[in-house]
Amino acid sequence: MSYIEAKNLSVGYDGEVVGKDISFTVNKGDYLCIIGDNGSGKTTLMKTILGLKKPLSGEIIMGDGLKKNEIGYLPQQTVIQKDFPASVKEIVLSGCLSKCGMRPFYKKEEKALALENMKRMGIEALQDKCYRELSGGQQQRVLLARALCATEKLLLLDEPVSGLDPNVTAEMYKLIEQLNKDGVTIIMISHDIESAVKYASHILHIGENIFFAEKAQYVEKMNINLN
Amino acid sequence: MEKFFSYLEYPIVRYALIVGILISLCASLLGVTLVLKRFSFIGDGLSHVAFGAMAIASVLNLTDKMYLVLPLTVVCAVLILWTGQNAKIKGDAAIAMISVSALALGYLLMNVFGTSANLAGDVCSTLFGSTSIITLKLSEVMLCIVISVIVIVVFILFYNKLFSVTFDENFAKASGTNSQGYNLLIAIIIAVIIVLGMNLVGSLLISALVIFPALSAMRLFKSFRRVTVFSAIFAVTCAFLGIAVSIIAGTPVGSTIVAADIAGFLICCLAGHFYAG
Numbered sequence: 001m002s003y004i005e006a007k008n009l010s011v012g013y014d015g016e017v018v019g020k021d022i023s024f025t026v027n028k029g030d031y032l033c034i035i036g037d038n039g040s041g042k043t044t045l046m047k048t049i050l051g052l053k054k055p056l057s058g059e060i061i062m063g064d065g066l067k068k069n070e071i072g073y074l075p076q077q078t079v080i081q082k083d084f085p086a087s088v089k090e091i092v093l094s095g096c097l098s099k100c101g102m103r104p105f106y107k108k109e110e111k112a113l114a115l116e117n118m119k120r121m122g123i124e125a126l127q128d129k130c131y132r133e134l135s136g137g138q139q140q141r142v143l144l145a146r147a148l149c150a151t152e153k154l155l156l157l158d159e160p161v162s163g164l165d166p167n168v169t170a171e172m173y174k175l176i177e178q179l180n181k182d183g184v185t186i187i188m189i190s191h192d193i194e195s196a197v198k199y200a201s202h203i204l205h206i207g208e209n210i211f212f213a214e215k216a217q218y219v220e221k222m223n224i225n226l227n
Numbered sequence: 228m229e230k231f232f233s234y235l236e237y238p239i240v241r242y243a244l245i246v247g248i249l250i251s252l253c254a255s256l257l258g259v260t261l262v263l264k265r266f267s268f269i270g271d272g273l274s275h276v277a278f279g280a281m282a283i284a285s286v287l288n289l290t291d292k293m294y295l296v297l298p299l300t301v302v303c304a305v306l307i308l309w310t311g312q313n314a315k316i317k318g319d320a321a322i323a324m325i326s327v328s329a330l331a332l333g334y335l336l337m338n339v340f341g342t343s344a345n346l347a348g349d350v351c352s353t354l355f356g357s358t359s360i361i362t363l364k365l366s367e368v369m370l371c372i373v374i375s376v377i378v379i380v381v382f383i384l385f386y387n388k389l390f391s392v393t394f395d396e397n398f399a400k401a402s403g404t405n406s407q408g409y410n411l412l413i414a415i416i417i418a419v420i421i422v423l424g425m426n427l428v429g430s431l432l433i434s435a436l437v438i439f440p441a442l443s444a445m446r447l448f449k450s451f452r453r454v455t456v457f458s459a460i461f462a463v464t465c466a467f468l469g470i471a472v473s474i475i476a477g478t479p480v481g482s483t484i485v486a487a488d489i490a491g492f493l494i495c496c497l498a499g500h501f502y503a504g
Contacts, residue, residue, distance in 0.1 A: 050401040069403030075395065084263055084394055087450035094391040098402040104384040130449030150402045 001063035002027045003154055003185060004049065009058035011041055011048045017056055018044050024204050024212040026154075028064060031177075031186045033196035033203050040207035042189045043076070046156055049187070066154060069098045072147030074140070074157040082132060088142050089127040092118055095149030110149075117145040121175070137168035144175070148184075155179070157188040161195075173199055234474050242363045243474075247466045247484065249375040250424045254433070255440035255462030256382045257417050259455050260393045262441040269307055269414070270437045272326040273421050274430040276303040279329030281353055281425070286340040293370075297422050304418035308410055356429035356481025363426070371423055378416055385409070390451050428481030436462065439488035446492075446499035465491050 002025040010020040019041030026032055034042050047053045049060060050073055062068070072095070095117075096110040118124040121141040126134065131142060140160055147155050160176065161169040177199055180186050190196045196203060203218040205211040211218070234240045261267055280299040284292035307322050337350060363371075382389070391399045392409045400406045417437070424433040440458035448454045469484030476483075 047397075050397075052397060052400055071401060073398050073401040075397050078395070078397075080263060080265065081394065083445075085445050085449050085451060085454045086390070086394060087452075090390065090451050091394065094387065094394065094399075095402070097387060097391050097399065097404055100387070105387065128450075133449070146398070156401075 003030075003062065003064050003066045004187075005061045005063065006049075007059050007061070009045075009048065009060065010056040011044045011053070012056050013044060013053065015056075019206050019210075020057075022058070022204075022206060022210055022212075024202075026185060026187060026202075028153075028185055029180075029183060031180045031199060031201045032188070033200035034187065034189045034206065035191070035193055035196055035203065036206040042206065043158055045206065046158055046187070046189060050156060070151045070153050072150040072155045074143050074147050074155065074160055076158050076162070077139070084132060086131050087128055088118070088123060088131060088134070089114065091131055091142055092127075092145045092149060095146035098150055114145070114149055117148045120148070121145040135168075136164050137172065140164070140172060141175070144179075148179075152184060154185045154187070157186065159189050159191065161190075161192070169195075231471055231475055238365075239362060240474060242365070242368045243480070244467070244470055246363060246368055246371045247427050247470045247480070248463050249371060250420065250427050251436050251440075251462040251466035251484070252459055253375050253378045253416075253420050254424060254436035255458045256379065256455065257413065257420065258437040258439075258441035258462075259444070259451070259458055260389055260413060261417065262438055262445070263393050266413075267434065267438050268322055269304070270417060270421060270434040272307055272322040273300055273304055273418055274425070274433045275326035276300055276329045277422050277425055278353055278430040279333035281430070282333030282337045285349070286336050293422070296425075297419065300422050301415050301418040304414040305411060308414040352429065353425070354429050354431045356425075356427055356432060356479060367426075374419060374423060378420065381412070381416065385412070386455075389413070394451075428484055432481045432485050435485040435488050436466075439465075439485075439492050443488075443492045443495035446495045447502060461491055461495075 004026040006022060006024050009022040010017050011022070012018045018039070022045065024032070034045065036042050044053065048055050050071060051068060093106060093111065093114045096106055096113060099110060100106065115124065115127075118127055121144055123138060123141050123145060126138060126142075131139065134142065144155075144160075157176070161172050164172060173195055176186060176188070180199075188196075188200070197215060197219060200215055202212070202214055205218070211221070213221070235244075261270060277296055277300045280296040281292060283299075284295040287295070289295055303325065307325065334350060337346060341349075388399075388404060388409055391404060392406045396406045420437075421430075421433050424436055428436060440462040441454070443461050444454040444458035448457055465487040466484055469487035470480060472478065472487070473480040473483040
């Protein structure tokens, strides 16, 4: 059984279809890159996987013990976050919220988990800093640490490197690669086909032509020169 | 100062202080979330709705207007929140439309069907609060205390969830938090606070109690908890000073509190300027 199996999925909003006939599977330990042009429905597809939007048709089946609230999400930045007064610690800790249920406050273990994930992302020194004063790369690390507090199973990343400079981008990719090696399954939206091919195990191309395959097949089909 | 303490012997003055401080405190707690979520306008729209509801209640000659005004405002809060989320620009226009209509129709109703001898005075005090110290019955004070305690307890219990929903609604939703439910909770609480606050500062000025503490705190502090705590302290201080001045100087209580808020905000702006270097 796979973590996620999508069958003939159509996604869109306000009744308008932006992507149709999308089928793919994600297994434990995979690193799937979703690529496609602007407006081809990448973010909409991701929101559908997360359950924020209903699929217009087709279905998404979750299995292998993956529960709905065990998906960590790294969204694109919103306007609200740009001037939001919040410390790094507060934001990372808020990833533990799904573990709380109706309990109003965080337990010791959850605070420890938040600290551990801050260390893992190399941001424990920033924990009392204000989120809006951090650099783009640091902000992404904060959001990654938060997502890791929510789950160790599956992370969905929506263009995690957009707006970052080349050095920071490379670091970010390394970080994500390391997480994948530690056993975290990754689904990532990317603009950057070159890096997608370098790091991913599977590629889903959406838009006019929908294509889902292991990386090797994709490279062969697209005739990409790998060196 | 002595004059102020001698006034404290009157129950009316004590009631006004208790109610004023509690309402300001409650409004400021929710204010942080509303300002950050770009929902400040909801408070403004709702206060106009509450005015309209108040007009209907006085035309109907209800003895306890609260029973009509409160549910009506809560219903409108829920409606505004939903339209505002489903279509951004249309939502904005919808709120403007609802609030202006409520204001106009409210005044029209009062004018045509009103039985009061002092219509202008009634309208003015509904819009801007009482001209002098507010006169409250003990039962009204008790109601206000009970509701305030409920609001504060709910806020503390859901503090972490409200933070998460405010900072990143999509993430909260994706990790299984019922963000729609919390938005609803926020809307209902703010409607309740607005209706309560109308007695104090009037329907036009109530949004000041919501936005000024949050905006002032955001000039100075950088974590959500500190912003929340400071805005609560700010609100209580300004409410106390405003009411005290209005008693001593005989100024209208609502606008004096708001004036204290404005002064506080300017001080925080200045302080933030130097603090940040």
